[in-house]
Amino acid sequence: MATPTEIVDIALGDRSYQILIGSGLLDRAGSYEDLGTSAGHALVVTNAVVGPLYGQRLHSVLRTRFGTIRIVEIPDGEAHKNGVTLNRIFDEMLASGCDRKTTLFALGGGVVGDLTGFAAACYMRGVRYVQVPTTLLAQVDSSVGGKTAINHPLGKNMIGAFHQPRRVIADLDTLDTLPQRELVAGLAEVIKYGPIADSAFFEWTEANIGLLLERDKSALAYAVTRSCRIKASVVIADERESGQRAILNFGHTFGHAIEAGLGYGSWLHGEAVGCGMVLAAELSARLGLIDDAYAARVKRLVERAGLPVQAPPELSTERFVSLMRLDKKSDGGSLRFVLLEEGGKAGLRPVPLGIVSEVVEAHRQRS
Amino acid sequence: MATPTEIVDIALGDRSYQILIGSGLLDRAGSYEDLGTSAGHALVVTNAVVGPLYGQRLHSVLRTRFGTIRIVEIPDGEAHKNGVTLNRIFDEMLASGCDRKTTLFALGGGVVGDLTGFAAACYMRGVRYVQVPTTLLAQVDSSVGGKTAINHPLGKNMIGAFHQPRRVIADLDTLDTLPQRELVAGLAEVIKYGPIADSAFFEWTEANIGLLLERDKSALAYAVTRSCRIKASVVIADERESGQRAILNFGHTFGHAIEAGLGYGSWLHGEAVGCGMVLAAELSARLGLIDDAYAARVKRLVERAGLPVQAPPELSTERFVSLMRLDKKSDGGSLRFVLLEEGGKAGLRPVPLGIVSEVVEAHRQRS
Numbered sequence: 264m265a266t267p268t269e270i271v272d273i274a275l276g277d278r279s280y281q282i283l284i285g286s287g288l289l290d291r292a293g294s295y296e297d298l299g300t301s302a303g304h305a306l307v308v309t310n311a312v313v314g315p316l317y318g319q320r321l322h323s324v325l326r327t328r329f330g331t332i333r334i335v336e337i338p339d340g341e342a343h344k345n346g347v348t349l350n351r352i353f354d355e356m357l358a359s360g361c362d363r364k365t366t367l368f369a370l371g372g373g374v375v376g377d378l379t380g381f382a383a384a385c386y387m388r389g390v391r392y393v394q395v396p397t398t399l400l401a402q403v404d405s406s407v408g409g410k411t412a413i414n415h416p417l418g419k420n421m422i423g424a425f426h427q428p429r430r431v432i433a434d435l436d437t438l439d440t441l442p443q444r445e446l447v448a449g450l451a452e453v454i455k456y457g458p459i460a461d462s463a464f465f466e467w468t469e470a471n472i473g474l475l476l477e478r479d480k481s482a483l484a485y486a487v488t489r490s491c492r493i494k495a496s497v498v499i500a501d502e503r504e505s506g507q508r509a510i511l512n513f514g515h516t517f518g519h520a521i522e523a524g525l526g527y528g529s530w531l532h533g534e535a536v537g538c539g540m541v542l543a544a545e546l547s548a549r550l551g552l553i554d555d556a557y558a559a560r561v562k563r564l565v566e567r568a569g570l571p572v573q574a575p576p577e578l579s580t581e582r583f584v585s586l587m588r589l590d591k592k593s594d595g596g597s598l599r600f601v602l603l604e605e606g607g608k609a610g611l612r613p614v615p616l617g618i619v620s621e622v623v624e625a626h627r628q629r630s
Numbered sequence: 631m632a633t634p635t636e637i638v639d640i641a642l643g644d645r646s647y648q649i650l651i652g653s654g655l656l657d658r659a660g661s662y663e664d665l666g667t668s669a670g671h672a673l674v675v676t677n678a679v680v681g682p683l684y685g686q687r688l689h690s691v692l693r694t695r696f697g698t699i700r701i702v703e704i705p706d707g708e709a710h711k712n713g714v715t716l717n718r719i720f721d722e723m724l725a726s727g728c729d730r731k732t733t734l735f736a737l738g739g740g741v742v743g744d745l746t747g748f749a750a751a752c753y754m755r756g757v758r759y760v761q762v763p764t765t766l767l768a769q770v771d772s773s774v775g776g777k778t779a780i781n782h783p784l785g786k787n788m789i790g791a792f793h794q795p796r797r798v799i800a801d802l803d804t805l806d807t808l809p810q811r812e813l814v815a816g817l818a819e820v821i822k823y824g825p826i827a828d829s830a831f832f833e834w835t836e837a838n839i840g841l842l843l844e845r846d847k848s849a850l851a852y853a854v855t856r857s858c859r860i861k862a863s864v865v866i867a868d869e870r871e872s873g874q875r876a877i878l879n880f881g882h883t884f885g886h887a888i889e890a891g892l893g894y895g896s897w898l899h900g901e902a903v904g905c906g907m908v909l910a911a912e913l914s915a916r917l918g919l920i921d922d923a924y925a926a927r928v929k930r931l932v933e934r935a936g937l938p939v940q941a942p943p944e945l946s947t948e949r950f951v952s953l954m955r956l957d958k959k960s961d962g963g964s965l966r967f968v969l970l971e972e973g974g975k976a977g978l979r980p981v982p983l984g985i986v987s988e989v990v991e992a993h994r995q996r997s
Binding site: 353412 | 721724725755756777779788789790791871
């Protein structure tokens with residue numbers, strides 16, 4: 264079923280851009296209007312899974328707008344979101360003579376988007392890039408808002424930049440080829456927006472989780488658009504995360520610890536965030552900010568989506584907590600969390616480590 | 631002789647800062663006012679030459695302002711301005727638990743400043759840093775204006791960011807320990823400012839080059855302050871080098887090719903720029919923009935400073951030109967140079983490659 268194209272505006276002054284959401288956008292010349300010049304280089308960064316599916320199609324449509332187009336394939340997976348892969352992109356750009364007028368295209372999921380965006384932020388101190396997200400997670404979250412980064416062995420997203428894309432082209436048809444496990448992982452970020460910012464959307468997600476899991480195109484279009492609108496309003500208010508933008512990290516401090524502790528790529532990012540939201544909701548309830556019933560609703564929705572609701576048995580509670588203290592949301596030694604302050608509202612609060620440990624311990628699978 | 635402290639303001643909205651220039655600033659608590667908090671981390675990045683001279687003194691004065699202070703020593707020299715050294719800084723920061731409230735201090739010359747600034751730009755997507763330049767080159771040029779970068783085997787400063795420091799503390803007394811070769815290299819950037827922006831300063835430099843070479847403190851104070859004021863006005867007008875800021879690269883396209891062609895560190899940056907200015911002035915004269923006498927004045931001043939005025943014999947003209955085409959000032963394939971448009975005024979212009987080759991060939995030492 265064809266869906267009309269939705270446009271979400273990210274109003275950030277001279278860094279403003281649009282998110283296009285709809286069917287058939289990848290191959291439509293209009294999606295790329297005003298992006299290129301005949302003298303410009305385009306470099307498409309993609310991975311070994313997405314490249315064979317969509318690389319040539321993107322190459323074809325870019326051919327009418329750019330002087331030269333090259334495709335770089337990087338290895339698939341979070342384990343490769345590191346300096347080694349970043350340098351491969353730089354090597355390719357320099358070897359092919361990319362100058363300051365080069366535009367990078369990130370064709371893939373969150374890993375491709377984060378790496379490509381960071382490469383664009385640093386190459387010759389900044390070139391343009393366009394996000395062409397092909398996973399649900401990237402379409403609803405990581406491709407929007409200009410956060411770019413690579414991982415470090417001691418922590419996720421530790422090295423990065425704020426660098427806004429020139430456009431986000433979210434073609435819903437590319438979700439057709441997404442493995443179910445990745446679709447489910449993307450739903451974690453969709454589920455996130457309701458509890459932190461939009462009670463009505465939380466209820467909509469509860470009512471439509473079945474359709475989303477069945478990839479109903481209208482349901483997906485609605486979920487992506489609504490998620491992007493919520494994210495846009497948060498990013499516009501606090502582009503560089505000096506305050507309120509941090510609410511988008513709901514569940515992420517727990518989630519990052521799981522990813523780092525198991526080794527990147529063992530659990531998918533969305534799976535770790537799913538579990539992390541359950542723990543963060545429970546923490547909010549223990550601190551009396553929300554009632555137990557609301558925390559139970561979050562847990563039930565995460566579970567219905569097919570996401571884990573318990574921490575992995577391989578991580579001891581002690582190690583879990585120490586990993587979180589390293590996480591970037593730590594602040595001068597204190598440990599702060601994004602907590603639900605009521606249904607549809609979240610904020611950053613410091614939490615005593617003892618309570619954090621209790622919540623982790625209570626949600627740890629026994630091995 | 632004590633000189634009064636001069637202050638140069640860099641007015642860039644919420645990224646504004648001050649350059650302090652004078653004697654005894656390194657040890658003066660007032661130089662660091664408003665920079666730290668007792669909960670904050672300070673990390674001093676320095677090199678194996680400057681660290682033993684000034685590291686402990688900086689550590690002592692920072693102790694009153696920061697909760698924890700660590701010193702990281704990196705290897706000396708342009709050859710180490712790369713990703714390997716950058717990662718050493720990141721490793722140290724993560725291992726010691728540096729958070730977003732960390733302030734980096736760059737204690738050293740241009741290499742330390744560029745590396746530290748880029749580390750600050752990327753660590754957790756941006757932390758604060760302070761420049762404490764101890765070379766003439768860093769005091770008059772590289773520590774001011776927020777350009778940070780590392781080199782890539784295929785080109786100098788190819789990977790970097792615009793990230794303004796919170797303060798520049800230029801203690802003239804640190805120049806006492808500077809080897810004469812490095813003092814001379816720094817003079818190249820001092821000499822640069824007159825021809826591109828300030829005829830009176832060009833004449834002052836011609837009249838005072840002898841005093842500068844003898845390290846007369848008053849002459850150095852004047853040269854550093856005037857250079858910083860000129861650089862400040864250019865940076866304020868064009869922070870991210872979308873246009874006019876490029877004039878600060880006078881001589882640099884030639885210079886970068888020399889550095890890259892010989893291997894970073896063979897010629898000092900200032901030496902390469904000195905020679906580069908002679909070639910760029912000659913190019914300006916051949917194109918009829920300035921008269922031969924003005925180009926000869928530039929050459930004579932560079933020569934009197936003790937800087938090279940001929941390109942190294944190891945680089946063939948062909949290789950020299952191809953290295954410049956890779957340089958970041960290349961633009962969609964055409965080769966643009968900063969040229970003198972009259973005495974005290976410069977601009978970016980495209981130049982036919984044939985004329986460029988002629989000028990290189992005419993100024994190449996015979997081996």
